[in-house]
């Protein structure tokens with residue numbers, strides 16, 4: 516294992532030795548290889564650069580107590596990558612090719628998979644971009660699929676800590692737009708609202724449903740969930756939300772392991788006071804407890820501004836326990852990589 520201060524890692528780019536790259540041309544994927552070159556040499560006409568024809572994924576590899584490595588629900592990332600590619604008229608990566616690329620990347624960079632017990636993980640970034648000589652608004656003539664990785668730290672050092680969020684006046688996606696797929700354009704649109712929220716000392720902003728602005732949709736680049744006073748797990752359902760794999764995992768764990776009623780449904784701003792706990796969820800942060808939400812000049816506190824609520828904590832422990840291999844997960848959630 517390489518010598519890194521695992522406990523103090525953040526979430527920032529670190530160049531690891533190897534990445535996977537494959538090129539698509541004339542209807543097929545060719546030339547897949549592992550390379551040490553972390554730069555891409557592409558045409559200035561590449562549609563990814565001009566018209567945002569690109570999509571990505573984010574998943575993690577987890578080091579277990581016995582030194583093996585877990586991948587979590589990777590098949591779901593592979594499927595979502597296809598959904599994103601299809602929406603932007605890019606060629607699909609077959610599920611086996613996606614999984615094989617991720618496995619090779621983890622395997623070649625195994626020394627960078629953080630040790631068990633540090634809370635750190637190996638973050639894996641698959642990326643698909645439209646490239647080649649082009650200038651009209653058309654699908655690209657060629658594509659690059661690449662997968663790279665870097666070690667990232669536990670999001671919350673020293674335990675889960677609630678932070679505050681502010682409801683944005685901006686939308687991140689249109690009602691029937693690209694909100695449900697993992698494409699860079701949604702993120703470009705979120706930079707300014709995110710910056711404005713942060714300049715006012717909030718962690719990030721909360722996006723409402725773009726059609727009526729009456730319901731919560733996303734929390735920055737994470738999904739929202741709330742725990743009601745009568746112990747229900749509720750998370751918004753909408754065609755402009757990115758279907759978070761973490762969110763679907765929590766829905767299932769809330770129902771099957773915590774015995775709660777767990778539902779996808781509308782989360783109206785006017786009903787926020789029915790929640791005793793709230794959180795944001797996604798692969799990067801796992802769960803980020805929400806202390807309070809600023810809505811115009813009203814500030815709604817959930818469980819506490821300083822302490823994580825008990826249900827949020829249990830869900831976090833169950834999910835991370837499964838990811839790091841300490842707790843048996845539901846069937847099909849874990850793919851194990853055996854390393855010597």
Ligand SMILES: *Cc1c(COP(=O)(O)O)cnc(C)c1O
Nearest residue numbers: 736737738757759760761797798
């Ligand atoms: C990736 C992402 C999420 C989280 O999805 P996970 O599968 O849980 O990582 C949530 N919202 C947006 C906008 C995202 O891009």
